[in-house]
Amino acid sequence: MSMIHRTIQVGFDLRVFFTQKVFAPANPLLQEVLTRDKNERVHGVLVVIDEALSQSRPELVQEIESYFSTASKRLKLVCPPMIIEGGERTKNSYFHVSEIHSHIDRYHIDRHSYLIAIGGGALLDMVGLAASTAHRGVRHIRIPTTTLSQADSGVGVKNGINAFGKKNFIGTFTPPYAVVNDFDMLLSLTDRDKRAGYVEAIKVALIRDKGFFEEIERDAGLLAQFQPMAMHHLIRRCAELHLNHIASSGDPFEFGSARPLDFGHWAAHKLEQLSEYKIRHGEAVAVGIALDVVYSRKMGFIDSASTERILKLLETLGYELYANELLHVDSDHSLLVLKGLEEFREHLGGELTITLLNGLGSGFEVHDMVLPKIVESIFELQDRHNRRAKIVPAFG
Structure with missing residues (x-):
């Protein structure tokens, strides 16, 4: 028997930012995060919003579209934000993952583009799975909008959906490119x-x-x-x-028990x-x-x-x-x-x-x-x- 053995180490930067009014024209944080790689190419941006959030904040879609229309010339919102149901229902089938994959394909979101998820933990889990499996991983930005996701699930490295009656049966360990906790997003919560x-x-x-x-x-x-x-x-x-x-x-990716x-x-x-x-x-x-x-x-x-x-x-x-x-x-x-x-x-x-x-x-x-x-x-x-x-x- 013969064997070749190499140890492969991969480093990740997991960055969590805290701000308010992330889509206000005067707030430069998100633009700085998305253009930090110094690459002069134009980065495509696909945004997914939790349906409940869009209902409680009907002005949010327009704020996002306005933000990117005046943002750096290196950023392009490829289509209007996708509105997808949040909560555990969004994780109970593969349907929404496929829906996001189809948009990634249609609008040519590549490994230097961004998929931004804005919502609660369940939506972030599902969108994170879509991001980590398209092209074997596109850059994923999480903007958690609940106390639970800002404090816990949204700042982790897990993505997933439920299957076979079991929670998070299908999923990946993929750190997001960045997490942006906007405290103003909590104001509309029950x-x-x-x-x-x-x-x-x-x-x-x-x-x-x-x-x-x-x-x-x-x-x-x-x-x-x-x-x-x-x-x-x-x-x-x-x-x-x-x-x-x-x-x-x-053991960040839970190889142990x-x-x-x-x-x-x-x-x-x-x-x-x-x-x-x-x-x-x-x-x-x-x-x-x-x-x-x-x-x-x-x-x-x-x-x-x-x-x-x-x-x-x-x-x-x-x-x-x-x-x-x-x-x-x-x-x-x-x-x-x-x-x-x-x-x-x-x-x-x-x-x-x-x-x-x-x-x-x-x-x-x-x-x-x-x-x-x-x-x-x-x-x-x-x-x-x-x-x-x-x-x-x-x-x-």
Whole structure:
């Protein structure tokens, strides 16, 4: 036997910019990002917008067209922005990926052109898959427009769609050319969507940074009222911690079996599916974190006081910590949510690896879960939920 062996190293720059009014004529940021390569050629630009965003901000399409009409001569908007449905529905088939591929072909978007996605995390996931598979990769710019995508999914390296009843079954690891977080994009969100990203900040704080967790506790009242400066600080710090992990963990493309940034997600992904995505990702993650925190306490990994601080913070920010789907069963009366453990393992292969807590800001990995303790934890969350929901009779 003979063999030729070479180690191939590829470097990526993952840059996340923070701004406001990204398409204002006086804001040069996006033009500078798109023309930083010093190549004198004209770069084609194809824009995809989340349908819900275009409905809440009907002026956005005109702003984008006006922006590029007066932008650098090196940038050309190749066609009016594409309007595509967002939310989990956009990830449930390959249709929209093919639709974007057809525009990339029709308008000659090449590897020196740009595909810009403006929307929530689901749309960014889907457009990122289209960008990373056309021509084996065209330059992709993400402009996340929700707290969840600005703080978490939009600043990562994952792209994907759902298939075979499993979340993100088809996907790629491809860092975007750049991410531009425009805080003004958050203004039109509903309270439900503004709240959604908080849980990912709590997640990364719990496994990485006790000080950040305490900052979120301190600002909980302001965050519950969606005070802009508190929200902006949370998003920026959460994004920074995510980028730190991607850049320094040694496994940015998840070749191993560990996904520490998916703390609380094994149950969350299954809850989304069981609810037919009526439970949104952030809401499902809140339940998943609560479940794994209570489980950690029952296993003796974390103390009761820390557990209560975590659960109380989630509740203060407006999250429910229990969902009826936790007790859905199959024909054998087995809890369906428990199948999320095997699906979580299968997604990476190898042995099951779940991140749990042994302290605030301190995550560690286990390779098996005690099912009766998970069930006990579910019932504890149900009891807590019922106590909070109990209506106290009025007197007089």
